[in-house]
Amino acid sequence: MMEKTKDVTDIFANLDEKVDIIFRYNMLMNVYQSIPREYTPGFFMSEIEIHTLGFIQRCPGMTAKQICQLTFRTKGTVSSMLSKLEKDGFIEQKVNPENMREHNLYLTEKGEQTCRKHIAFDRRTTADYLMAASEYCTPEEINGYFKLTAFRTKYFEDVLQREKKRYAEIVKERKKESKK
Missing domain, CATH: 1.20.5 (Single alpha-helices involved in coiled-coils or other helix-helix interfaces)
Known part of the structure; x- marks a missing residue:
């Protein structure tokens, strides 16, 4: 029995326009994500910082190396960010007793509260986006x-x-x- 080949002609129609749409979306999201937000009074955080807290919240004890893998950031960039988050009281690092070279990351109470506020913000923003999209899309x-x-x-x-x-x-x- 011969398999039907998908007709992808329509998918490639207006390819240059589609490339531009993706590029502009990516650039817009880079700018949007670079805007620091105040989830905790007096502390402004970037998207990468707040989502790093979310990763740690979902997986307490994770390592900086795991954060690097999740965020596609260098070890130096992640190390600087984690130092700032620790200095500001959002996380704490504990030496792994089974591997003294490894530091495990945990949220402080301040980090937990900040994560909860960010989750509410993300849910509200996404719900608003989905409602607006539902006016335009099925x-x-x-x-x-x-x-x-x-x-x-x-x-x-x-x-x-x-x-x-x-x-x-x-x-x-x-x-x-x-x-x-």
Whole structure:
């Protein structure tokens, strides 16, 4: 029995316009995420900081290395951020007694309260977005967006890993060549 081939012609229609839509969305989200918000009086946090607290809340005892993997940030960037969060009283680090080189991360009460406020903010913002989207899209289209976004995230996580590996190999090869 012959399998039907999907007709993807329509998907590729207006490809340049679709590329621009994705680019503008990504740029807009970068700006949106860079705006510090005051979840705790007197303390403004970036999206990366507040979501890091959320990761720690969902997985108490996680490590800085795990935060690096979740946020796609360098060890130095994450280390600086964690130091700031600890200094400001949102997290505490404890040495793992089974591996003295490993520090486990935990929220303080202040960190827990801040997370709760952020969860409420995210839920309210997302609900507002979904209500506005429902004026323009069907529920199936909205759910399709989330399905596609989940796929796109996984797809680009894989691309990122391949590109990082490829880049590291090129750098290594160039260093070998320059020593000749």
